Amino acid sequence: MARIGVFVCHCGENISSTVDCAKVAEIASNYPGVVYSIDYKYMCSDPGQNLIKEAIQKHKLTGVVVAACSPRMHEPTFRKATAEAGLNPYLCEMANLREHCSWVHYREDTTTEKAAELVRVLVEKVKHNEELYPIKVPITKTALVIGGGIGGIQAALDIANSGHKVIMVEKNPSIGGKMAQLSETFPTLDCSQCILTPRMVEVAQHPNITLYTYAEIESVDGFIGNFKVTIRQKAKSVDHKACTGCGLCIEKCPIKKIPDEFNAGLGNRAAIYVPFPQAVPNKPVIDRNNCTYFLKGKCGLCKKVCPADAIHYEQEDELIKVDVGAIVAATGFDIKHSDFFPEYGYGKYPDVIDGLQFERLASASGPTLGVLKRPSDGKEPESIVFIACAGSRDPAKGIPYCSKICCMYTAKHAMLFKHKNHHGKATVFYMDIRAGGKMYDEFVRRAIEEDDVNYIRGRVSRIYEKNGKLIVCGVDTLLNSRPVEIEADMVVLATAAIANSDSEELAQKLHISYDPYHFFSEAHPKLRPVETNTAGIMLAGACQAPKDIPDTVSQASGTAAKVVALFSQDELTREPLIAYVNNNTCVGCFLCQSVCPYLAIEKEEIRRRDGTLVKTVAKINPGLCQGCGTCVALCRSKSIDIHGYTNRQIYAEVSALFNRREYAGV
Amino acid sequence: MTKIGYFPGCSLNGTAKEYDLSLKAIARFADVELVELNDWNCCGATAAHSLNSTLAVALPARNLAIAERMGFDEILVPCAACYSRLAQALYEIKSDEKYRTKIPQLIEMEIKGTANPITVLDFINKYVLDKIKDKLTNKLNAKFACYYGCLLTRPEHLSTIERREDPLVMEQIVKLAGGIAIDWAFKVECCGAGLSVVRTDIVGKLCAKIVDDASSRGADAIVVACPMCHSNLDMRRSEINKNLSTDNKIPAIYITQLLGLALGIEPNKLGFDKHFVPADNFIQKLQKQTVEV
Amino acid sequence: METKSKIEPLAQPLKEKILNEINEQVMKCYQCGKCAAGCPLSGEMDYTPNQILRLLQIGEPTCDDEVLRSYGIWLCLTCDTCHSRCPQEVDFPHIMDFLRSEAIKRKKVHPKAKEIIAFHRSFLESIEKTGRLSEVGLIASYKLKTFNLLQDVDLAPKMFAKGKLEIFPHRIKGRQAIARIFEKAMKEAHND
Secondary structure, three states: OOOEEEEEEOOOOOOOOOOOHHHHHHHHHOOOOEEEEEEEOOOOOHHHHHHHHHHHHHOOOOEEEEEEOOHHHHHHHHHHHHHHOOOOHHHEEEEEOHHHHHOOOOOOHHHHHHHHHHHHHHHHHHOOOOOOOOEEEEOOOEEEEEOOOHHHHHHHHHHHHOOOEEEEEOOOOOOOOHHHHOOEEOOOOEEHHHHHHHHHHHHHHOOOEEEEOOEEEEEEEEEOOEEEEEEEEOOOOEOOOOOOOOOHHHHHOOOOOEEOOOOOOOOEEOOEEOOOOOOOOOOOEEOOOOOHHHHHOOOOHHHHHOOOOOEOOOOOOEEEEEEEOEEEEOOOOEEOOHHHOHHHOOOOOOOEEEHHHHHHHHOOOOOOOOOOOOOOOOOOOOEEEEEEEEOOOEHHHOEOOOOOOHHHHHHHHHHHHHHHOOOOEEEEEEOOOOOOOOOHHHHHHHHHHOOOOEEEEOOOOEEEEEOOEEEEEEEEOOOOOEEEEEEEOEEEEEEOEEOOOOHHHHHHHHOOOEOOOOOEOOOEOOOEOOEOOOOOEEEOOOOOOOOOHHHHHHHHHHHHHHHHHHHOOOEEEEOOOOEEEOOOOOOOOOHHHHHOOOOOEEEEEEEOOOOOEEEEEEEEOOOOOOOOOHHHHHOOOOOEEEOOOOHHHHHHHHHHHHOOHHHHOO | OEEEEEOOHHHHHOOOHHHHHHHHHHHHHOOEEEEEOOOOOOOOHHHHHHHOHHHHHHHHHHHHHHHHHOOOOEEEOOOHHHHHHHHHHHHHHHHOHHHHHHHHHHHOOOOOOOOEEEOHHHHHHHHHHHHHOOOOOOOOOOEEEEOOOOOOOOOHHHOOOOOOOOOOHHHHHHHHOOOEEOOOOOOOOOOOHHHOOOOHHHHHHHHHHHHHHHHHOOOOEEEEOOHHHHHHHHOOHHHHHHHHOOOOOOOEEEHHHHHHHHOOEOHHHHOHHHOOOOOHHHHHHOOOOOEOO | OHHHHOOOOOOOOHHHHHHHHHOOOHHHOOOOOHHHHHOOOOOOOOOOHHHHHHHHHHOOHHHHHHHHOOOHHHHOOOOOHHHHHOOOOOOHHHHHHHHHHHHHHOOOOOHHHHHHHHHHHHHHHHHHHHOOOOHHHHHHHHHHHHOOOOOOOOHHHHHHHOOOOOOOOOOOOOHHHHHHHHHHHHHHHHHO
16 A cells, blocks of 8 residues: 655745645645645755655655655755665655746646646656666766867866876867967967967877867767767878878968968968968868869879878768767857948958957967058058947847957957057947956956056947048947047957857757757756756857856866766766566567667567577667657557656556546536 | 839929939839829828827828729839838738727728838839830949938838848949949938928038038939938038038939939939039930930 | 835836837846947937936936936937847837827927927928928928028029929818828827
């Protein structure tokens, strides 16, 4: 005979403000099989948990229903308490009164009634619960890091230095990411490449790190501890083992006018190229979309001049399969370009540039070797206007969020300009200055006080060109909203930071969630900021949200700690809520096998003792099964069930609803 | 011959007669009959929506209802201001339940919302260009600054123009007519519109910027598609020139007059004699090949 | 009783009326000033668009009063530049229309705005009488209302000479229908 205990939580006022919790406990006490029922303000607190433990022992409970918040939140808490009282933890169920009832309804009698019904459903279910035991699976102690920017680099080095293997996949020909493109970094103004390149080299030389550049993720299967990943190594058309990196091929390549991605389109590169001088690896690839040999079948100059015979036109994309135990997504971000702004000329003025372009103009390794020259005519600007919040915090443009990094880099840009041209005029249009961070506000003040950067509070309505000058029409809201027009030689837009265009596709491959702006979602905004909702997949850097370098590096190290903690165990315990097959009734049609998204269904031969085959039936691989239930729904002989969600349990829940006393008479 | 509804609006009967003349002239070339709406009334303009929001919908709605009765699903509204009022009224009636029931009572007519106002630019693109492109005998060897002003490009929900901050649709028409369209910076700025009489000083200031930018970039004429813009740029030239401290003589012409010239129609038949700022110099620049219409 | 223990409720701020009657949310404005930066007339206004929104946001009766008595609301040309570039999609011209009619209703019109209103009224009178705008009638009526007798005297003969001025107004047949539209619309505005 079932002896069920019901524990109704007020969740402070979250539930009790619209649900009469005492009433629910009272109603529940009359449900068949319920021997104990009580309400309490905070069931998740220590006294609350003790209430459950004591009741289990005192009333010899065979099942527990906690009517509280979402099981996502506190199921582990209550199952642990149940286990501590000596009851199998899987005999504890939760009724979600908060998300499913109190938060979404007003305070009415029917709200309390619904809460009581939710409890009833779970009481009926828990009567059919069975004792279950966690599954143990082995862990592959190799991490996959996707993205070779500073976030990926930091995570990879931290994991590798802890003694674990790391596979890094970077889609560009070199690692380094956005940080490699920056000139100086705030708030210290130290050279970005000088601090980054040693780390890049460390990655390349680390015995625990295998680096795949010019490569992308093709597919991801499996689960935490046991991912199976296919990497597409794009054809580089150059044998990097043979190549000495002499650069002769690049020198001789006749196609030299391809807009250079690394220089944000401000310089040119050849069709065979190394993205920048400190690239890792420092060996070229052929851009097949622009190479004459690949477009027209002619040329072949690079192959002719290569002294190492390293050019291999016939090379094909290669699919590499790897097993990894954890995945770190560190794919970074992108920015909007000036053509995104109708009121700033739709990108038609070459001297209206974005922040990344300014970085390249200011960088010693950039197209102008660090001399600030404007793109239109190469003249050195005397007056530059910097516009913050270009696209960010702009719901009309579809980007309501703050891009976080722009206030700081705009102050840096204005400073760099003033350091290069002491008499130049630097004007910054801003809405708010968001300089929260160590030494950040001091940095902005330095730009204003020491470098005489003119900060004007107001947004710019439009920009047009007149007589070789850019006329910037803004407003000074601190001066009675007086309209101001500034003649500039160059305008730098601090354009919004956005998710990469292929981030949605990657998220789907990884089975991780993403927000409306296609940034990857963390598992919890405060308490699990580096993990995703998919166990074993973590985040580092701006693929989660716009972030500066210190934040990215911190998060990367945090992610590495999570990976290393996972790898510190030899086995992983998994929830046993997976499918199982009834061998007696299975007819071996294997429809289940064809629909299983996790490839978790295998064939098992049933033989007599003498070895003769009786039949072949389906068998679930407990390591792969995720308990999704697709097979259960499709099984024609009703031979598959899921532990914890058996058909019997579900039917019990449904009939509990249909057998309401009110309905019985109708 | 195609027939479409025609709502000239008060301006085209008065200050903008040349717009009416030239529009009808090119319509004849394009084989389109413009059928004036029976007994149409004024759209109410700025005055109505400044003082009384119901009036601002009811007055244009009566014209929409008349067009429906006459069986038109399109009404050419050459005045950009009238277009804006008619299109806004249609928008309100379609989107606001309150107006849907109230307006028929006010205008004492049924209104279904089936007659759609179209601008002169949409009209030219849809009905005129294909029909006249082989008849363009006169090469317009001059530079034009295409001026859109406010109401062809704003508000967004009424505008049919792409790239509203830097539209190119008039430029394409100019190019097709053999003219050179210059890039300039004031094509969607406001001329001062309804303040023409009460605050002529403001109109002078605003139009001065427009006239100055167009002429300093070498335009021979400013091309407009709105009688309010035209009257401010043309009739208020002395006020404009006070602001510029020059005697700026760049003419403002209607896009329909430009097409008329390209078709070789005699300037007087396009109403060029009605301009305050004469277009003679600029017309003389063009090759003279006039035909009878 | 319970009501006695409560403090007297405050007068309804204009921003609430704006939300209820024309469904525009002044609280959306975050004072970036882009409207003032692009407004062709912000230099002429006593309060720029963002400042008007700021006053409305505060919601104090004195601030609402300042808004209704401002000259800026009468200068607005409804060019829609502010609205089309507003990052928060505040339809400011729509709010301006509301404020103007509210200022008239509450008799709080800025003294300098009287000429603008006189012009609008003359304009509407011309339509009310004939169904269309008669420019001669408009100017004559406006001059009588404002005593700006000399304004634009140089323009009229020139316009007349170019055939742009019709001395006798065109009267449409449906004049009575128009008069009834006016009557009903005015009554409605009064009842609001």
